[in-house]
Amino acid sequence: MPKTLTSDFLIIGSGIAGLSLALKASRHGTVRLITKRQLSESATDYAQGGLAAVFSRDDSVEDHVRDTLNCGAGLSDETVARKVVTEAPPAFKT
Numbered sequence: 394m395p396k397t398l399t400s401d402f403l404i405i406g407s408g409i410a411g412l413s414l415a416l417k418a419s420r421h422g423t424v425r426l427i428t429k430r431q432l433s434e435s436a437t438d439y440a441q442g443g444l445a446a447v448f449s450r451d452d453s454v455e456d457h458v459r460d461t462l463n464c465g466a467g468l469s470d471e472t473v474a475r476k477v478v479t480e481a482p483p484a485f486k487t
């Protein structure tokens with residue numbers, strides 16, 4: 394007999410997107426989180442913590458944005474890619 398579980402929020406995925414949402418949603422109700430395999434099996438767990446930034450005079454924001462969009466194969470949001478690349482250097486200096 395299948396068991397019925399209830400909650401105010403059902404979140405699918407235990408990567409940073411799902412976990413961030415789970416934390417926020419938990420302020421407003423009960424949260425249930427489901428994921429594909431192990432909780433830690435996600436791109437988030439494999440991420441190296443890098444941030445794209447331009448420091449060399451031989452490099453440019455435009456090159457980084459172009460490379461990011463190429464690697465994203467049409468799935469990247471150009472506004473976000475440009476914001477991250479542009480705002481990364483001051484973030485490193487703080």
Ligand SMILES: Cc1cc2nc3c(=O)[nH]c(=O)nc-3n(C[C@H](O)[C@H](O)[C@H](O)COP(=O)(O)OP(=O)(O)OC[C@H]3O[C@@H](n4cnc5c(N)ncnc54)[C@H](O)[C@@H]3O)c2cc1C
Nearest residue numbers: 406407408409410411428429435436437439440441442443
């Ligand atoms: C090797 C590697 C290195 C990286 N290094 C960096 C870095 O240095 N800097 C950086 O900014 N980014 C890096 N990234 C990218 C970064 O990890 C991802 O952009 C980010 O973690 C994505 O988070 P997410 O929550 O959207 O997805 P994920 O972390 O992939 O989470 C997706 C979740 O959904 C679950 N799921 C998927 N399908 C289903 C399904 N059908 N049913 C139920 N659950 C499902 C998965 O199990 C997983 O828990 C790296 C990624 C990899 C793989």
